Amino acid sequence: MNKPFQTFDEQSDASQCPPRLTALRTELRRRGIDGFLIPRADEHQGEYVPKRAERLAWLTGFTGSAGIAAVLLEKAAIFVDGRYTLQVRNQTDTSLFETLDIANDGLANWIEANLPKGATLGYDPWLHTQAAIERLRSSVERAGGSIVPLSTNPLDAVWPDQPEPPRARAVPHPMELAGESSQSKRTRLAADLEKRGVDAAVLTLPDSICWLLNIRGADVPHTPFALSFALLHSDASVDLFMDPKKSSPELITHLGNQVRLRAPDEFGAALDGMADKSVLADPVWVSGFVFDRLEKAGARIVRAADPCQLPKACKNEVELAGTRKAHIRDGRALSRFLAWFAREAPKGSLTEIDAVEKLEEFRRATGGLKDLSFDSISGAGPHGAVVHYRVTRKTNRKIEPGQLFLIDSGAQFVDGTTDVTRTVAVGEPSAEMRDRFTRVLKGHIQLALAKFPEGTTGAQLDAFARRPLWDVGLDYGHGTGHGVGSYLSVHEGPQSISQRGTAQALKAGMICSNEPGYYKTGEYGIRIENLVVVREAEDIPGGEKKMLGFETITRAPIDLNLVEISMLSEEERDWLNAYHASVRAAVAPALANDADARAWLEEATRAI
């Protein structure tokens, strides 16, 4: 068997905190700096970062996907969001690091309260976005200190065995998967830059560059990024700053002669060359390093959204056809898994890790698995209520009769990225579990059925998924849907279906998750997640507006043992039956050699 994509070892060791923190402080004193900020970020601001950029984990032991530490000479703190409040306390040395909530300006307030007057707070300008630095600067100034970019990272100086930057081979993402040539993408984006009087756009988001150039890589876990920087010029040419070791003759041919491959360390000098040019950079995503350098160079900076993000999110028909195929393939694996689980789990000896390993095995058996799109969340009983639970050998639980089991997982196939959550009952569920599950399902269906006019944002639709829970005083503490890439990141913008959401309207071709849930702390968790594609709705007789709607593309049974049929409206029941019929039609033929699984599927997708 190949090396597994998911492992279960503790990745963190708080006993390393004291010597490492001491070493960092010694380095800060040597440089005459009074403090330093360590974000969980690399130069590209993606969700997954290479090992080399896991500075926050190295220093604090905290391995979550978001957070920042502030180290002063006498005090230190780590800031994480609500998902990680418990985890950070388990992972770090709390005698050294105060653990605080990052929400409500936690970091800014802490700096204002703790930074000594006249102190100098350092930061690595590559690792913070311009917007983040601007917010921090005013806090530091209110504290009477100053915030200064450091030309080299002091933590790197004291991390003896810091890994090298990744140099995985970048490969072309072919036309039959991308559906539009890089030439075509570059030309239409360049025309728009030209129209706006912009000479060039700085791109540092890896999904933007991979999409624009139709390339993929393997520099970080779970996401096929080829890390690089780029300048897109208004003549549709591109300077691509990427380690030449990642290249190949095939890649050079693919990129063509409008894309100049240059070494990453030439990026700064290229920015210096933008004097008097009008240069677009997105302060929400592009690092302070780039902004400082452009400013010093005398460029006219146009602060605007990364021009790749919206077109990348609106998938073309080729990408959609690919992702539909990927979802049927994934549904096959998931259906085999669920059939296996239905047979084995009642015996009472399965563990959360067993489930993850078995599901990875079924996904590998499809023949096309490039990676998991994230570490599977496999939560039995109370672990299901931990929204971002990640099982380790230490936390691994038996899955027991009477429990709910929640599994949230996804795959990276070259034709599409999947993300799906199913919650299943082991043995007989309680009436409360059925009630809650049915409410989550009703919300899921109400969102899936929604039709809405062009211009509608995800924030306007989010409450459709919550209403059945709201009706009885319940809710869930996360967004209802995030964007999903096309063999790219499993979490992508600019759209979102959530309480606060973004100003971005939903547009045809966007892929989103639809994942309401309900979590009863200490008892169980429920989440039902399908991916949906935003599509133009069919014409309605008498309709006046061009309406959009959702096409559900995930293909896996929803546990009917948890559905209280009498709570469904006729429309909801029709949706569920039609959905299950579509699962059966897509998945059953592939189970021809597995009579047990096939029989299970027929039963699991029966009309109710």
Place this chain on the structure above:
Amino acid sequence: MNKPFQTFDEQSDASQCPPRLTALRTELRRRGIDGFLIPRADEHQGEYVPKRAERLAWLTGFTGSAGIAAVLLEKAAIFVDGRYTLQVRNQTDTSLFETLDIANDGLANWIEANLPKGATLGYDPWLHTQAAIERLRSSVERAGGSIVPLSTNPLDAVWPDQPEPPRARAVPHPMELAGESSQSKRTRLAADLEKRGVDAAVLTLPDSICWLLNIRGADVPHTPFALSFALLHSDASVDLFMDPKKSSPELITHLGNQVRLRAPDEFGAALDGMADKSVLADPVWVSGFVFDRLEKAGARIVRAADPCQLPKACKNEVELAGTRKAHIRDGRALSRFLAWFAREAPKGSLTEIDAVEKLEEFRRATGGLKDLSFDSISGAGPHGAVVHYRVTRKTNRKIEPGQLFLIDSGAQFVDGTTDVTRTVAVGEPSAEMRDRFTRVLKGHIQLALAKFPEGTTGAQLDAFARRPLWDVGLDYGHGTGHGVGSYLSVHEGPQSISQRGTAQALKAGMICSNEPGYYKTGEYGIRIENLVVVREAEDIPGGEKKMLGFETITRAPIDLNLVEISMLSEEERDWLNAYHASVRAAVAPALANDADARAWLEEATRAI
């Protein structure tokens, strides 16, 4: 009979545009200015302004409630929102004024395209908010011009018979209506300022000052504002800059010795006195004049929301009890009107103006009417589809059998402000009308029934009201709900239930409208509007969250002739029957002397 609150004369005469525009341009040339901006606004940024501030109407003929004109030496344009696109073309001289959409930076783009390089664009700093000026400044600078505040308004210089500022008597709003003393309000707001390190807050919004000091006035139509400026200090004292002619011994006693009454022309000097003080001012509402003056004085400006707006929006129990009484009183008048209409309209001789006059008569007959809360919108047939239609002698239409008739109206009573829309069928409505009406009603009921957790914004709920229309490809082009004052403005913030909404969460005690609609241009309009109060929802067994919900307070029948009962869910039908029972219970006793109206009411509110 008293002077009517609503009149029907044309208030606009485009033939005056040429000489007035010429006079203004002459004045601009005399001053060496290349252009001037004329917003439809006074120094207080309220929705209704005194006659003296109707500069936009005087110059352009346009009488809508929002808009701005830009006058250059060779070109001029007027910018209005979608509501007024047609009206502005009818009212102004389009050979002089280009009529453009204010949305999507219409004004900014026009300035960039038309302001000559090096030109000086003047503005009256009293009439533009700081936020508006900041937006304008960057457009003007991009055009290579400069934007300058003028110390006197050039339009006032050429408006020979410009009315004087209003000087209506200000009166105390007594405790039995306000429910909280001004002392108490000032003390709690001052404590918050103190906590935030703020020495004083500048107040220029009339509803903020009237609420804070428990005073009302009559300076503008339809809204009991006493126009003034104020400084709220962190010791809970107030400098109130209000024309002494508006005062009285009774008012002085009411204000007490913590409120210093000063002449309006001392306001500027008071701002000058804030050197080194920390002064809160809301850039969204406070004029550029104030910001400029504070800056020059060397004050530390704290840009933050007007501190009165949120507490003012959250009504106390006394205010809510008052508004419920006001709504029952108003429901009586409206029910008598609807009974009269049901009897008279089928005869085919009523006009839109007849309806407005009759409704005002019934409202006056309640004995407590202080004013209408806005000019009634009385639209027969196609006029119902004009969302902000205002009938004049020229546009007045007969109300004919087969039509829908829409009437949107409200009253100012000392104990509450009302706003209600009913749509009724004259004769037999078509199946399409019944379908559309029932969808609007379903949306109205779904919003009325919504329960939602604390922290939910109106923007998150808005789609509940639209969904039954969205389902068949229809929608309406306005928000679903606005805030409503307590014997104050009929449109108030900071909350709103609309597509884009605001970041303000709905809070217990807020009054909002619930007014979905549907408009078929050239044929008919439908709107169903009740006011609702945000309330804590009753505890739900098993519920985990503190939920909020709505209490509907408007009391008037909804036309059952337009309801297609089979389209209602059981829950919706129950709501409608319970609502009608509450209308009957509240209104029937007051119709004891009017057997006809009472009989009509019984029938109109029957259970279905």
